[in-house]
Amino acid sequence: MVGLSEGEKHFIRGGIEQDIRTDGRRRLQFRALSVETGVIPQANGSARVRLGGTEIITSVKAELGKPSILHPDKGKVSIFVDCSPTAEPMFEGRGSEELSAELSVALQRCLLGGKSGAGAAIDLSSLIVVEGKVCWDLYIDGLVISSDGNLLDALAAAIKVALSDTGIPKVNVSLSAASDEEPEVDISDEEFLQFDTSSVPVIITLTKVGRHYIIDATSEEESQMSSAVSVSVNRHGQICGLTKRGGAGLDPSVIFDMISVAKHVSQQFISLLDSEIAAAEAEAAE
């Protein structure tokens, strides 16, 4: 909870009106982004992303599992978000449960695509090892270390970075004669397959304060919002998911405008993120 005086509220709203926000940014400008990969050695892939005062750690773990009966030709991906009590006192105990669940659902909606798998960030068929028998289960966990607004965008960016850092061990399967027996699986610990993350979208949240909308809002700015729209956009400019937050109704034309602004901003953000990932990888390789 952000406690603000009337004067401060007025200052924030007035700044947004005049295109100079309290920290000197324009309305459609991101805070400083810093990216680090491989922060958790036990995980198959991990990343730390800082976006201004918001800090996120994500990890990707791959485990061998059994595909579901309904989709024998697909692997499984699950996404969970947890908010650490260090980020905000109100996250203590069960305080963060609702927010964590909301963020997890929003990420699942944006990254996992439709029921048939169209528009998914991760191609689930690439996770299959033996159809109907063995597949990779990806567990993507996000942890909010420090919270200063715009958690969803930062989480999605961190997941994109962590996935690009992820190596999935190569598996050799020896099919035994009896087809109904469990196949023997030999996991290589030297050869890894890199993940194709080109289709992983980024999420851009447009927060509406007064008549204008801003990106990458701080928690002070978020407290002044009437509603927000989070749009997930991939490299080709296709919309892969959309969630509206905040109760106030929005005129349809405003929503369409927000989508096109988000699309425009997303392409800049994707190239920024790509160059950061390349820099982080180069650093890790040294």
Place this chain on the structure above:
Amino acid sequence: MSVQAATGTYSPAAAAAGDKRREKREELRRHLAEDADWPRADGRSFHDCRPAFMQTGPTTAASGSAYAEFGKTKVIVSVFGPRESKKAMMYSDVGRLNCNVSYTTFATPVRGQGADNKEYSSMLHKALEGAVMLHTFPKTTVDVFALVLESGGSDLPIIISCASLALADAGIMMYDLVTSVSVSCFRKNIIIDPTSDEEAWQDGSLVVAFMPARKEITQLTLTGEWSDSRITNAVELCMDACSKLSDILRDRLKDTATLTSE
């Protein structure tokens, strides 16, 4: 025997269920490849909603209630309050809206646990929050409880529309009735008010909750891969259907009002 003991109980699958499912998918692929309209299982065209039945007052114990039936989907929503906030909560000069959605154990073909659906509960809350005049009942809570008797597709939009009828039945002040409609997309085609079979194969879905008189969208969610022009089309289609659904809701409320005043 040992296999069964390990899995506990199970509902017997239909003979060759897997084949049938594959057949259905192949058929859908064929239709998609031809890029032509295909007949929907219930005989509707792509832009037809299922016949809707909506009714106020199934639950007399509640302040207001509504029942909705769209094809196989059957939902009851009860509204209680405004009443004392149960939890020890801080003072609030606006009222609280508390939403809960649960399913019966027999709502889905495979027997469920009848547990609360947290995701739908929070989505219902977000869809209604912007429409209810919370300042008209300070310090108190209005409870909106939905029970899905049978799930047959488009559950969430039906819950939202039904809940807004129940709120109106309870006499809770609202800016406008919220109605909601969803669409599924299959490649280039958009079909409205999908059934659960259609939802199982969809490439993407879009749910709109709309206040027709104010022309405002209270909730919008989207999955799958969409271009912006298609989003615009789909949202407009949903808004049109929402306005028509809202007329039905209004007629229902007028019917009830004339009957009670008689």
Place this chain on the structure above:
Amino acid sequence: MAAETEAAAAATASGLAGEMEVEAYRRLFPLAFLERHLRESVRPDGRHLSEARHTTIALGAVYSAHGSALIRLGETVMRSLPSSSSPFSPLFFPALLASRAPQLFDEMPSQAMLASVKLEVMSPPAESPDEGSVAVEFHMPPICSPLVRPGRPADVAPVISKALEDVLMSSGTINLKDLCLINGKASWLAYLDIYCLNADGSLFDAALISAVAAFTHLEIPLVSVGDDGRVFTVGGNEGKTKFELVNREKRKLALGGIPFSLTCALHKDNVLADPTSEEESVIETYITVVVDSSDRLVSIQKLGGAVTSMETVKECISLAKERRRKLIEILTDSVEAMEVDQTE
């Protein structure tokens, strides 16, 4: 002493009665309100003292279940007229233009229970290899009453579940051997789930009616067994199928000794059959009598409350028998109505 204050309160209440609106009087002095009715030998909802509520049974309300029933207690009131003309263009909701009969509510019930039976396959326990099993659960979802909140199930729900199970088992309604598929290998587990949609008194009676009706409607699917020992259903005509059928003869359960119950609320010298929740809130003594189709007593229950004479108990039993006759008629009618529907 207590009686004196009560009398005084009643006197004040009746003194006030002339000056108060009926609804306010009803809420402020529920007991006095009820007693004034009882003096005239009538109930607040217009029934006679020993009259049970009007009951309707609709079979087959749930598609996804093998057997289901919706029962309603209370005078049904048409709350809304079928709209004959709707002014919008027929692009959407075309079927609404023709007024359409819904499957569930077309009118307003005052007490509604929805029961469903779903069959699943289990391996029978070693001690009874030729028997299936029944799992009874009575649910009170938050929609049914202002007293139930999400996450905190109602206290009475498990009590009613247990009582229902006891009655269904002890009356021999269901022969568990009928639920056997393959001796020692597979048998049915019937999940009976009853949802109270609107709680308005005499919950146990209503739940029992819906349970019996759902089992009457139950149609067991034709099944066969695959090579892997798993049971699967066989659709279509039983005459022409390539699978070997396991349960050709056992498509319907033969219900033995169908039990029905009646709860009576006892207030002073009055016996009120089938009390509503309003009546239950002021009366403390109840007798619940369960009788089977040959008028034998299955169970009789009086949990505390005021002391009661044997005559009153006997009266309750005879009321229960009368109610049982009426309910069997209603159930038979509903089965016929359903069959007519299906042939149409």
